[in-house]
Amino acid sequence: MKRPIPMPRRMILTELFSDLGDQFVHLTLLAELFFGLAASHANLLLLCLIQQAPAIFLGPLAGRWVDRIGPSNGIVGGILARLLLVVGLLNARDGWTVWPIYLLFASASLLFVISRLCITPRIVAPGALIRYNAVNERVALAAGIGGPFLIGLLIRQAGAGISLVMGIAMYGCSAWLAKGLPRLDAAAGKVGEQRPRGGGDG
Structure with missing residues (x-):
């Protein structure tokens, strides 16, 4: 019988594939929209503003939403939403249609980041949290160094469309891994706990 992936390792892999998907999207947008264009500096500034706007204006709202739906659902939802939006980018990579997407x-x-921060302390034992974070940072560092180099080569050799398709594949892997994370009731704060659906002790 196949052994299940331990939850801390599953979370690290979920985040790794999610980060790789983000790299495919960001580097493709840089290659397609900024380099060689007359308005590249303005476009780069707009990209940076759009990246930060949700965290500035939607952070508390996203936190309340994660508290309502649970962090495991927030992780899966954040991944699948990005997957679908990249499909939209495949059909709208030029002009101002890119910015709302x-x-x-x-x-x-x-949504993914807030959900990840909520779920990590609940699937990693307190005594192992420092070691978990150290391993996670090393994995993220390796992906952050090697990912852009390999993705840049892919964009040059195969084109932006293939790069975005690879991003979709990364999100697909991340979503598959995230589906195996424990279901958490955010209000109760325990793994697998369900709130009562009404009625008394009887």
């Missing part, structure tokens, strides 16, 4: 993309990323 990218704003929604950044909002979905915020």
